[in-house]
Amino acid sequence: MNLLLSHNTPMSDDRQPLADKDLLLSATDLGVDLQGKSIIHDVDLNLTNHDFITVIGPNGAGKSTLLKVLLGIVPKSKGHIYRKPNLRIGYVPQQFDVPKTMPITVQGFLALDLSKKQHEIEAILSQLEMLEYQSTFMHQLSGGQRQRVLIARALIKDPDLLVLDEPAQNLDIKSQISLYKFLSTLYQTKKTSVLMVSHDLHMVMSLTTHVMCLYGHVCCAGEPKLITKDPAFTSIFGKEFASMMSIYQHAHDHHHGGSHE
Amino acid sequence: MRMIITMVAVMSNFIIQAMLAGIFIALAAGPMGCFLVWRRMAYFGDSMSHSALVGIALGISMGVSYSLGIMLVCILFAVALGSLELKGNLATDTLLGILAHSSLSLGLIWISLMSHPINLEAILFGDILTITYHECMVIVLGVLIILGCIFKMWPKLILLTLHEDLAFAEGVHVKKIKWIFMALLSMMVAFSVQVIGILLLMSLMIIPAATARQWARTPLSMSLLAMLIGALSVVLGIWGSMQFDVPSAPCIVLCATLLFMSSLLRSSA
Numbered sequence: 001m002n003l004l005l006s007h008n009t010p011m012s013d014d015r016q017p018l019a020d021k022d023l024l025l026s027a028t029d030l031g032v033d034l035q036g037k038s039i040i041h042d043v044d045l046n047l048t049n050h051d052f053i054t055v056i057g058p059n060g061a062g063k064s065t066l067l068k069v070l071l072g073i074v075p076k077s078k079g080h081i082y083r084k085p086n087l088r089i090g091y092v093p094q095q096f097d098v099p100k101t102m103p104i105t106v107q108g109f110l111a112l113d114l115s116k117k118q119h120e121i122e123a124i125l126s127q128l129e130m131l132e133y134q135s136t137f138m139h140q141l142s143g144g145q146r147q148r149v150l151i152a153r154a155l156i157k158d159p160d161l162l163v164l165d166e167p168a169q170n171l172d173i174k175s176q177i178s179l180y181k182f183l184s185t186l187y188q189t190k191k192t193s194v195l196m197v198s199h200d201l202h203m204v205m206s207l208t209t210h211v212m213c214l215y216g217h218v219c220c221a222g223e224p225k226l227i228t229k230d231p232a233f234t235s236i237f238g239k240e241f242a243s244m245m246s247i248y249q250h251a252h253d254h255h256h257g258g259s260h261e
Numbered sequence: 262m263r264m265i266i267t268m269v270a271v272m273s274n275f276i277i278q279a280m281l282a283g284i285f286i287a288l289a290a291g292p293m294g295c296f297l298v299w300r301r302m303a304y305f306g307d308s309m310s311h312s313a314l315v316g317i318a319l320g321i322s323m324g325v326s327y328s329l330g331i332m333l334v335c336i337l338f339a340v341a342l343g344s345l346e347l348k349g350n351l352a353t354d355t356l357l358g359i360l361a362h363s364s365l366s367l368g369l370i371w372i373s374l375m376s377h378p379i380n381l382e383a384i385l386f387g388d389i390l391t392i393t394y395h396e397c398m399v400i401v402l403g404v405l406i407i408l409g410c411i412f413k414m415w416p417k418l419i420l421l422t423l424h425e426d427l428a429f430a431e432g433v434h435v436k437k438i439k440w441i442f443m444a445l446l447s448m449m450v451a452f453s454v455q456v457i458g459i460l461l462l463m464s465l466m467i468i469p470a471a472t473a474r475q476w477a478r479t480p481l482s483m484s485l486l487a488m489l490i491g492a493l494s495v496v497l498g499i500w501g502s503m504q505f506d507v508p509s510a511p512c513i514v515l516c517a518t519l520l521f522m523s524s525l526l527r528s529s530a
């Protein structure tokens with residue numbers, strides 16, 4: 001129970017970088033220290049319109065902290081953050097436990113503090129195949145269902161950028177696939193930009209336009225197919241894994257005809 | 262004959278005032294209690310109300326109203342807890358245990374050192390039948406302010422209760438709203454001392470909320486139901502205390518408990 005003093009006021013962007021109207025979010029030289037300990041440092045990131053960036057990295061690498069500092073939830077200790085003015089961000093946090101002491105239905109949660117009409121909520125829910133659960137209490141949902149409700153809440157504001165923190169954790173393989181399929185469709189049809197933290201590397205490789213490998217600092221970043229060949233990637237995830245990923249990548253390319261480099 | 266009528270009029274006046282003050286406190290306790298239940302802050306509320314004793318001593322020493330002293334000390338209590346939490350290596354309930362009982366002890370000693378006598382029992386367990394017209398009006402006004410603020414912030418408070426980071430990302434001023442809530446809670450403590458006393462206050466906040474949970478299907482209906490159940494407990498409790506000539510605050514609490522037990526017969530999702 002962290003009752004107090006855990007939040008900053010919503011921050012204002014402190015620097016306008018060189019005008020780039022496609023730039024949605026960028027960070028330069030970003031660092032976060034918490035209780036005297038450096039969590040992330042020297043992070044640079046540019047997210048432009050219709051990007052799909054996935055942040056990968058081992059446990060404790062500062063992935064969630066990176067998302068939180070970009071959203072202003074965690075104060076930055078160093079560097080600059082730029083957010084496009086009036087950028088609409090939908091956030092899907094990592095953990096979401098509704099106390100069973102609070103009786104709130106899916107419908108009630110989605111209507112909370114948003115002036116959305118019933119049919120708009122229903123439209124989003126049916127997109128996520130959750131329409132039949134709209135009168136179910138939040139605390140009675142399974143992990144995967146709750147995840148989808150969170151995504152519905154993030155999407156309901158029609159965001160320019162969707163920020164997801166390990167959306168597939170605790171999901172069985174079938175739900176993972178359907179989740180990633182949904183994200184992929186969303187990215188391709190609605191042109192929503194995505195910034196995601198994920199552990200599911202093979203999913204990452206097939207969905208993402210950019211991968212950023214974080215371990216306190218940015219070890220390597222770039223297109224998925226190039227990153228597996230990066231020595232920094234190999235040193236963090238191990239040789240076996242890197243080569244396994246390249247094999248997967250190869251098979252994936254082959255499947256799609258694979259000459260779009 | 263005329264004297265008897267006057268006596269009855271005075272009698273019923275102070276009962277009406279007691280009822281009114283009690284009912285209004287219960288109305289504010291409803292939604293506030295729900296938030297304490299949802300946020301698992303029952304022990305926090307209890308500890309904060311223990312610190313009210315220091316507030317009373319402070320208020321008397323400074324020559325201001327004791328309500329002001331209580332509000333000041335309760336806010337200080339929240340600040341102290343917040344900064345101790347940031348230190349980070351002790352759990353919140355441990356810190357609360359330290360703060361609650363050290364402030365209770367400090368208050369007891371401070372009050373014992375005062376030159377003019379203070380009725381400790383009235384502070385600890387309330388003294389609802391001695392409430393004056395003026396005090397009653399202050400309580401009514403205070404409760405209206407508390408309820409106004411709570412319902413104005415309602416959706417943001419619910420969102421923040423569910424997930425602070427999500428609320429923040431959606432543009433809710435999390436820190437500001439949390440402090441407003443703390444201020445309202447300290448007001449609540451200050452106004453309830455005379456009605457129910459600092460040791461029993463939390464039960465008037467927690468028990469009706471817990472009772473309402475058995476029936477409610479939305480956060481709002483749970484709050485409204487808690488208000489109703491609290492008010493009913495106050496009416497029954499004051500009636501019972503006069504009927505059987507027993508102290509009123511414990512009587513109110515036991516009435517709330519009886520309602521809670523009957524709610525257990527029905528169990529909703």
